[in-house]
Amino acid sequence: MAGRNNLINNLFIALLFIALEVISIFGIYKTGIIQEYAISKGVREVKSFFWEGRSNILNYFKLAKENQDLVEENSNLQDIAYKYWSLLEDLAIDSLKAIAVADFEFIPAAIVKNSPNRQHNYLVLNKGEKSGVARDMGVVTEKGVIGVVISVSSNYSLVLSFLNEDQSFGALIKSSNIFSPISWDGESAESAVMREIPLHIPVSKGDTIVTSGYSAIFPPDIPIGTIESSKIVNGVSQEAKVRLFENFRAIKHVYIVKNRNAEEIDELFNNGVLM
């Protein structure tokens, strides 16, 4: 019994002590400027802690709905993005159409596989016979020539890349309109070599190289690159190093060039009329 009374007495003393301290601190809060600021700051931090906790708990229960809203928003944004992409594709095709003659048609395709680091490089495109792709069609972008289709399946096509030592086609130095063959130099994916430029033709650094349009594969005036340097070879012709516009390592989308008159031209070749 005495022990119980002692316990109650001690409890009373402890409560009285706490009450007196609280009164004192309240007095400090009311009259001390620094103390008021510090106490207010402390109280705000404690309140913020509880508010944040409450907010986190409420947000947790709202997560499912927010997730659903985000999915819907994402879906809407994807729709908008697709519309813009298709518009951009149309614009790009339009720019190529402006360059090309009416005989050429462009089929947009995505690169499924690309190998820019070998001596003989190839690309695989996601368009094949079903999309109207056939062997010997050119492959280009707005910034250059990519290669030639060498094999076609129903849904895919294999392209012999321009980055291939066996690949060569005709190009023009735009400033002088001189035609010469251009091919990959085999050294880097960023450069090519234009050979057999007549000695009397002035070759300047920075001159633009474009497709000639003298074949049924590539339309004319597609930019390829600029001349970086030139040298005389064996005293009979010049050779120019060309810096390519297209970055073969970053390329994702291309256009397959379809010549509407290809069959007619082939027929002429086969009949020996143009031989």
Next chain:
Amino acid sequence: MTPGTRRAIIVLIIIQALLNDILSFSFYFQPAFYIILIISLPKRLNPAYVLLISFFTGLIFDIISGAVWGIHSAAATAAAMFTLMIRPKMFDSNRNHHVKTEDETTYRQQIFKAKFFLQILTIVSIFFIVFILLDNFGFNHFPFDLYRFALCVSANSLVIWLMILLFNSRSKHGNTTK
């Protein structure tokens, strides 16, 4: 301590409170001699009264001296609470021993004095821990606070100890002359 001595202490405390602003010894030194009242309260006094007396002494000191209201009362109440907690533990060990010789009496008196000084030092320390914490509300100037604490505790403990010795010798002298 006699009631007369306590009255003298209360008068001294009021004078100190009134002169607190004028007697500015140093930024680091805060006189708090009224702790002597808490220490000299009768041991058999109800603990609740000890707390209340300490609280109101501190509050009156705050009001008279123009300090932030509550700062001395909080520190004094904490010091009183600590006094209530340590006093029985520090002095209970002396009660159960019977004094046999004069040498032993002298020795026990010395021990008692040492313990009493230790008690004053501890109570004053508790007072200034609470006081400095409430005054600054943080540890931004910890080295200065430590210096302030050391100076306040040592100076106040010494003054209080000397005052108690003075009052005790005067009361003994008064008793012998009567």
